[in-house]
Amino acid sequence: MKYIDEFRDGDLARNLAQNIVAAAEPGRTYSFMEFCGGHTHAISRYGLVDLLPRNLRMVHGPGCPVCVLPIGRIDMAIDLALTRGAILCTYADTLRVPASGGMSLMKARAGTGGSCADVRMVYSTRDALQVARDHPRREVVFFAIGFETTTPPTALAIQQAQSEGLSNFSVLCCHVLTPAAIRTILQSPETEQGPAVAIDGLIGPAHVSTVIGSRPYEFVAAEFHKPVVIAGFEPLDLMQAILMLVRQVNAGRAEVENEFSRAVSREGNLKAQARVAEVFELRREFEWRGLALVPHSALQIRAQYAAFDAERRFQLEYRFVPDNKACECGAILRGVKRPQDCAIFGSVCSPENPVGSCMVSSEGACAAHYGYGRYQDRH
Template sequence: MKYVNEFRNGDVAAKLARVIANEVESDRDYRLMEFCGGHTHAIFRFGIQDLMPENVNFVHGPGCPVCVLPKGRIDNAIKLVQDHNVILCTYADLVRVPATKQMSLLKAKADGGDIRMVYSTQDALQIARQNPNRQVVFFAIGFETTTPPTAVALQVAQQEGLNNFSVFCNHVLTPPAMRHILQQDGDQSANIDGILGPSHVSTIIGSQAYAFCATEFHTPIVIAGFEPLDVMQSTLMLIRQLNSGRVTVENEYTRVVTDEGNRKAQALMQEVFELRPIFEWRGLGMMPNSALQIRDIYAEWDAEQRFAIEHITSSDVKSCLCPAILRGLNKPTDCKLFGTVCTPENPMGACMVSSEGSCAAYWSYGRFRQPDTATAQQERTA
């Protein structure tokens, strides 16, 4: 298949749904975590959960780097604007995420802060060139997918001697988060049977970066594309692994992802960044070697060193289940704040405002309007 519409073919989806229904074992439940929020939105946008048998359920994972960024890092960025009068450049996803006391970058901008939404690191570099008398800070955020462009920006800044540009680095790594979720026990365990692995992240790090899921945690994983047929085919692949007792890493997204990933991008990341000894994740807590920091050879363009940024302890809104939702322990509809106090216009947590957040998916596609059990059953059997 070559075109997007081919991966959204309703007839093919119906056939896949029938195959899945025929292959599931009625005496077992299948709990499959989609790690990436892009999959969560695809599942709800295209009604994939409604095509599944009742004993196949998707468990929502960390979602996206915006969701797992702790409030303290946003507080840091706001202080940069307020205390140092910098021009802060960032991606649009981040501006409405609530920080301490429900402050946000958008509110800081309304208060007079010079905060600009950009589409790429190159936009931020150009702003620095156009404002030589102002310090320009790029609020870098993302999993491995968006890390190489940040590395390029740092290289360009060094090559040009662009001394009024720096990066506030918040790049985090997917495998450590996955490991953290899989090793949880007791009440902290999401009881995951299989994982729909990230697609865009995997274009960079490759499918074999997740081998530990199978070898250490005996959990099958399938790298899944974002289109609805990708998700359904990957679900079928996981079900077949579970039914047969196989545990391995499989790659459904072969049109983009390879075993080894993008070696050039990996080398670029290795040159510019190094592992942080420890970093805080919203919902997952402090995790060692789970994030990146800028190497000393680029220290002159490291905002954390230039402005002596200090760690700010984060705390979530009381009763907000965003941390538990990010670990797959709860669904958005389990949260008492969801749809009442917490809405897209007044978000209590990042999950409601991020374009890949679980709460945003439930809200956007009406998942919170659950039909009664009898009606749902009638619709399934119709």
Template sequence: MKFASEFRDPVAAKALLSAIAASCDRMGATREEPVYIMEICGGHTHSIFRYGLDKLIHPGVEFIHGPGCPVCVLPMARVDECVEIAERPDVILCTFGDAMRVPGHRKSLMQAKAEGADIRMVYSPLDALELARRNPGREVVFFGLGFETTTPSTALAIQAAAREGLKNFTVFCNHITVPEPIKALLDDPDMRLDGFIGPGHVSMVIGVHPYDFIARDYAKPIVVAGFEPTDLLQSVLMVLLQIEQGRAAVENQYARVVPEHGNPVSLAAIADVYERRPSFEWRGLGEIDASGLRIRPKYRAFDAEEKFGIGYGAVHRVVPEPEGCACGAVMTGRIKPTACPQFGKGCTPDMPLGALMVSSEGACAAYWQYGGARAVAAE
């Protein structure tokens, strides 16, 4: 594990845990009156539980799980629209594996595939592009979703399709951005958040300055973090020290990967291919202004919404959550997954009711994988 073992060093982890405990004690943070720190990224949520950091850390730190799982925040209506495209007889629909089992109102993509729809899991939009080249008589649609991490690769595929003049390749664009939902959470008077652990992979693309408003306008500290245990512990300590010192800033713990101003090639591709939607629906958060991306008119020929007359380009349907599903409350950090009445009962990984139990970055999946199943069995 060269270049990884140093970030899993138990001696360093113990030292960081001691420093966190000392900071909490100096501030008087306790289990009853903790410091609330939101880890925005679902990957961080899984790392916290994988390494048991929630159990090792001082009880004066309370992790709040944020909306940083792009599959989880996708509203059911968009899944329904994707299924509608996939069920057309001339379509090959391509998607990432995480999206296959996310339930829509009628069915999931996995169920649609079992019923005969030609749906294929791919690792990259470039795989979908290659399918379009090999199948000129079929419409190949890529289900483009994700935060700024995956947005550039979809943009590059669209640019390549335009250069080649492909007529049978489109993208059903569901790419979304991170800063806008954070603002929505900070504007919610019922949310108590003292600081943030910022997403590492997203920041690798956009840099750290898109988060300046968090410190400047809301006086909350944010530290962009890596994904190893000492990365997360150091980031928590950096947040606590800012609070203790009465300051708020954007700091970059993950500087070995995240450049201050992001990746210029990726940012250029994003700017060329996409523009902001006026608003986009987020599961659990509702419509958020300028939080979604759509394909620019110059690339309209590669926009599945335009080609198939679906989604925000037509009449967007708002689909309510299933009965008893608390995905929205979990997604916004208002409750823990185990407080959902369906967790481990009506909603399990084998029979998911909500997206948070399906995705590899979902909070409910993390709770289940790292102890939630035992907790339910013990009830």
């Protein structure tokens, strides 16, 4: 596989691993947060931790679109499908996220609790538009989640629906923003659940950065004096980025470096950014699982596209629902706890019966550790 095998070369990886071991100074420790769930998945999938020195620790970040959705948002989607009679179109992992009262979109679809919800898995916003075209007499709502990667397609879908006069289509917008979450994590003080996360550097997201560019991370270096290296999702990308972070830390540098230069520029994808700006504006605040209310951390649909905003159209109200008390997803998303630190990890909470959202998506820290790494826990 061209352009993929090159980034999974085992010999190169061992070389890089040796370089990291050689660069890491024995007297100090290194804690790096990979913000993005795609990186969390790759680290576990390729067993990268086995290649890193013992004094270098990877901390999982909150960059998993499904994981950061609070229960109240899933409840809104279930409400749309179950009691408002809408066809709810959604990306797949969302189906299994636990909602209030033991529900999930998957259970609503199967008819748990009496009536069946019409919930459809889609691969893209185009699929959702097609569902709306195919069912002109039904309300069709696209449950739009994700970071900046998935936002431009949602913007296009709304503009497309408007130009077609597709009046039965609307969007439940839950798009969130990466830089705001990073700021919250770096600012977060010690809480009653544990100390603030101590990280020496950040691995910046791959796909998100293709859209927003590397410029939005510059505050991390300027204000917080932490290095950032934007990395691709392939295992060699990650190893190279880790080496670059170690070198920055050793030299006392705090800069934004770009390992993923084959796809990411400083300015990002300006056309995509323009589309997003046409359709969306900043929300004053948005609740994230684990990070609580974060100011200016999410998008809402502009008034001129109000007809396509499911929150306005159905007069939905967001209701805060506390997480299950035993679940440590919040602390895990902030990077202050590891999946195996949670008392219910692997027992009450498993991929088949997830209690928290981090156990749902393959990009979630708990699912990644359960599926790929839990053999380490017995030692």
